[in-house]
Amino acid sequence: MNYILFDGAMRDQLLPFTFTRPVADIRIGILTIREKWEKMLGFTTTTVTEDYLAEKWTMIELESNVFINASFCPSAKLVELIKGLSENQAIFYKEEPLAFFTTENQEVDFETFDVVEYSNEDVLRVAHTWDIFSKNAEAIQRDFDLLTEGRASQPIPEMTVAFNKENIFIEEGAKLPFCSLNAQDGPIYIGKDAEIMEGAMVRGPFALCDHATLKMGAKIYGGTTIGPHTKVGGEVNNCVIFGYSNKGHDGFLGNAVIGEWCNLGADTNNSNLKNNYVDVKLWDYSAGRFAKTGLQFCGLMMGDHSKCGINTMFNTGTVVGVSANIFGSGFPRNFIPSFSWGGSAGFETYKTVKAFEVAKVVMARRGIEFSKEDEAILETVFEISKEWRRF
Numbered sequence: 001m002n003y004i005l006f007d008g009a010m011r012d013q014l015l016p017f018t019f020t021r022p023v024a025d026i027r028i029g030i031l032t033i034r035e036k037w038e039k040m041l042g043f044t045t046t047t048v049t050e051d052y053l054a055e056k057w058t059m060i061e062l063e064s065n066v067f068i069n070a071s072f073c074p075s076a077k078l079v080e081l082i083k084g085l086s087e088n089q090a091i092f093y094k095e096e097p098l099a100f101f102t103t104e105n106q107e108v109d110f111e112t113f114d115v116v117e118y119s120n121e122d123v124l125r126v127a128h129t130w131d132i133f134s135k136n137a138e139a140i141q142r143d144f145d146l147l148t149e150g151r152a153s154q155p156i157p158e159m160t161v162a163f164n165k166e167n168i169f170i171e172e173g174a175k176l177p178f179c180s181l182n183a184q185d186g187p188i189y190i191g192k193d194a195e196i197m198e199g200a201m202v203r204g205p206f207a208l209c210d211h212a213t214l215k216m217g218a219k220i221y222g223g224t225t226i227g228p229h230t231k232v233g234g235e236v237n238n239c240v241i242f243g244y245s246n247k248g249h250d251g252f253l254g255n256a257v258i259g260e261w262c263n264l265g266a267d268t269n270n271s272n273l274k275n276n277y278v279d280v281k282l283w284d285y286s287a288g289r290f291a292k293t294g295l296q297f298c299g300l301m302m303g304d305h306s307k308c309g310i311n312t313m314f315n316t317g318t319v320v321g322v323s324a325n326i327f328g329s330g331f332p333r334n335f336i337p338s339f340s341w342g343g344s345a346g347f348e349t350y351k352t353v354k355a356f357e358v359a360k361v362v363m364a365r366r367g368i369e370f371s372k373e374d375e376a377i378l379e380t381v382f383e384i385s386k387e388w389r390r391f
Contacts, residue, residue, distance in 0.1 A: 001083070002062040003041055005034060005070040006048035009096060010127045012286040014071075016303030016321045016338065017129065017242075017259055019381045022049040022057050024070035027227055027242045028132050029139025030147060030189055030207040033070055039146060040074045041083070052380040056373040061104055068099045073139065075122040084116075091116050093123065129301050129319075130282065130293050132240050132257045137186060137223040140205040144169065144187040156181070167204065179214075186222055215248060227260075229366055237272075238297075242304075244366055255297045259304035259322075261362055270314035272299035280317040283335040290335075293317070303338065305359055305378070312343075321388075322381050323355045337388035338381055347391050352382050 005024040012018075017026055024034040024047055031039070038045055047057040048067070066085055072078070072093070081091055082099045090100035090113040098118070102108060124139060126132060147169070154170040156162045159178050167183035170176070173193035179200040181188050186205030190196065194208045200218040207225040208214060214226070215233030226232050227243030234247065237254040241247070245258050249266035256270060273296065274280060280298035284291035302320040309327030314334075320326065321338030330344030341350035356378070360370040 001043065002060065002065045003037070003043050003045045004048060004059060004061070004065055004067045005037060005045050006067050007050070008069040008071050010071040010125075011050075013128050013284070014126065015129075015285040016301065016319065017132075017257070019322050019338065019384070020053075020259070020304045020377055022047045022053060022070065023126070025057070026126060026132065027225065027240060028073070028126055028136055029141075029225065030143035030191075030209065033073055033126065036143065036146070037068065037070075037074050040076070040079045052377060056377065063104050065102050065104070066099060067097075067102065069093075069097060071126050072098055073124040073126070073142070075124070075142075077122055078118070081116055081118060088112060089114050089116055091118050093118075093120060093125075128293070129257060130255075130295055130298055133223065133238050133255055134295065136225055136238065136240050137205045140189070140207050140223070140225065141187060143207070144189050144205075147189070171210070174208075191228070209243065239299075244363075244368075254299045255295075256299040256301070258300070258302045259306070261305045261359065262302055263307045263362075265308050265310040265312055265327075267310055268308055268312045268314070270300040270318065271316040272297045274316045282317050283319040290317075305355070305362075307358075321385055323350060323359070323378060325350055325355075335388075338385035340389060340391075347389075349389055349391070352379060 007023045011023055025032050046060045048059050049057055085101040087101055091098045092115055160176055161180040164183040168181055168188045170190045171192040174190045176196040178198040179196045181202050183204040188204040189207045191208055191210035194212045196214040197216040199216050200214045202220045203222045205222050209228040211229045212226045213231045218233050219235045221237035223238035224236055225240045227241050229244045230241050231246045231248050234250040235252045239253050239256045241258040242260045244260045245262040247264040251268045253270055254272035280293050280295055281290040282293050298317050300314045300318050303322040305323040306320050307325050313331050315331045318334040320336045324336050324340040326332055326343055328343030332343045339350040340347040363370045
């Protein structure tokens with residue numbers, strides 16, 4: 001069977017993260033949504049996404065295909081139903097297609113499809129940017145169960161303090177001397193060749209992905225994922241960092257989502273609670289205005305390739321686009337468009353030629369090439385985001 005993950009109706013609500021990736025490649029829990037589906041289905045997947053992303057993430061259609069809405073995370077029951085789909089059958093979530101079977105070049109008319117009953121009680125969906133952190137604890141537990149079933153953890157080092165050891169899983173090559181792991185409130189997963197330095201304190205649910213590093217004395221609270229090849233220090237609470245990003249020093253990051261190739265300067269802090277305790281509003285790209293989240297705690301959303309200087313202060317519910325560079329004293333605005341350069345004193349356009357120079361250097365440090373495809377994607381994001389750069 002050929003499985004194809006499509007972006008679906010929630011794509012624009014997941015900006016700025018979907019400016020530079022399909023919905024399927026959002027990380028929540030330990031794995032990306034694509035990695036979850038591929039592991040549970042037992043097949044690789046391709047993607048239906050925006051035209052400007054399609055050269056990097058292609059779609060391959062075969063004689064028989066099952067399309068899956070990538071904003072939904074898999075469960076055992078859902079995967080069983082999807083594997084059982086046959087021609088002209090579909091699974092719906094409320095009024096929206098979740099998965100459906102088609103033949104090559106078939107014109108899809110859902111009025112002619114048979115709907116397979118699905119109770120939806122195990123749905124875990126990423127429909128808004130804030131779902132990435134607010135549902136992360138549940139996603140960590142699901143991925144932990146998936147990745148560790150029938151496997152044995154590497155031993156916990158003797159000098160590491162560990163609570164609820166059976167809820168801790170350590171992959172091969174991980175280093176964690178003289179740290180504290182408390183898995184009483186949720187599992188702790190330490191990926192391959194990851195490192196937790198001396199004095200770090202961790203509470204689950206927590207995931208430290210492959211080749212990631214927790215710096216000395218870090219304080220990590222539950223519901224946090226640190227993606228592959230990421231370095232983190234300071235205090236972090238209920239955050240998801242996709243990968244290849246750095247928060248290497250002290251400072252607080254809470255109820256936040258950070259994309260790839262980002263860097264937070266020393267003593268960067270974000271507020272995650274308003275002084276009057278009212279629910280937080282976030283910038284909504286599709287509506288062109290700030291929208292209610294229904295959350296009392298909501299911090300920072302930062303798109304790929306964005307950076308901030310030392311002592312940067314982000315207000316509650318700040319959204320930063322792709323490839324922004326923020327510096328200076330005071331609080332910058334709480335919506336910073338892609339390719340912005342500046343801070344509280346004002347912004348100007350961050351020219352692509354300069355942004356690409358930085359991206360090439362940053363990626364080369366990790367042995368990854370800034371490709372022509374990457375450049376073309378960011379050029380398109382630059383054009384798309386012009387309407388919000390009114391300076």
